[in-house]
Amino acid sequence: MTTAGRVIKCKAAVAWEYGKPLVTEEIEVAPPEADEVRIKIVATAVCHTDLYHLFEGMETELFPTILGHEAAGIVESVGSGVTEFHPGDKVIPLFINQCRECRFCKSPKTNLCDKGENGGHDELAFEKSRVTCKGKKLMPFMGIGSFSEYILMNQTAVAKIDPAAPLDKVCLIGCAISTGFGAAVNTAKVEAGSTCAVFGLGAVGLAAVMGCKFAGAERIIAVDTNPKKAEKAKVFGATDFVNPKDQKKPISEVLAEMTNGGVDYSIECVGNVEVMRSALESCIAAWGVSVIVGWTDREDFAARPIQLIAGRTWKGSLFGGFKGKDGVSEMVRAYLQKKIKVDEFITHTKTLPQINEAIELMKSGQSIRIVLNVSSE
Structure with missing residues (x-):
């Protein structure tokens, strides 16, 4: 049965409170609206920025949230007005938009976009969120929230990548390696x-x-x-x-x-x-x-x-000065052409329910990058 146009119930690691362990929950992800893409997350990595928000950032009101922003997946469905992406495309979600139309996007001097960081990271993000759990809205961290089996993204914050790319490796290009x-x-x-x-x-x-x-x-x-x-x-x-x-x-x-x-x-x-x-x-x-x-x-x-x-x-x-869509696609090509290293960054692999183990490994300095295998390609 097709999931397009329907609410998807799936698993996610929810941070209900500042400083507390994450909890694996069933969440609901709404279907994409105009200019949106719904993505099945295949792999996501744990970044220190996730830990910063959970343990150091002091933005205690920005909970409950779904952390995670360094990820890769497959387009499940698209909303009206989306022509760049189609179901089955391999993609990497971005925390920096690239609309290609604003004065920033047209300038070679910056990788910022007038649309700002994807989705925002404030109380307005709660109001706009269409991801819920137990009747409560969840804020997708950095506009992404990839510690989840499915996410919603604006099409300006998604990069299409080479279909040959292994998603459990190139997810790291979504943040750390490019940065x-x-x-x-x-x-x-x-x-x-x-x-x-x-x-x-x-x-x-x-x-x-x-x-x-x-x-x-x-x-x-x-x-x-x-x-x-x-x-x-x-x-x-x-x-x-x-x-x-x-x-x-x-x-x-x-x-x-x-x-x-x-x-x-x-x-x-x-x-x-x-x-x-x-x-x-x-x-x-x-x-x-x-x-x-x-x-x-x-x-x-x-x-x-x-x-x-x-x-x-x-x-x-x-984000290393890279324009989101262009830079990520370019870096994935560089990896496939063996011009840059990616695999060597990965020290551990875990599953989504093992997220708290992954967090402890990172906090203790025992890992470089931990990849969570969320779904199969």
């Missing part, structure tokens, strides 16, 4: 022969290391307080590993001594304002470029004006 890789290639614009430092070796940081290598950097210094990350960083192209806890001097001074005055490019992938400043100060004064990638909105960051006046540039990067 880190693009921060190096698109935002920092790392040059061949340069020296780089990457702070934080989670999936985003390792992707940034990979991006530096892809761009032709001669020396890539990986920085992390977890010594177990050293060997993993080398897999993606790091030439050196430095643990700040092992140093008697500030890490910026250590890197300056290692590189005759500072690195050409530094990329911060932690989300810690002190690390952001250290990354900036690790750059060479005259032309160094430092990129902030790590997500936080709880604290202000600061630097002395002379650190910029002397010639450094401080930049931010959202």
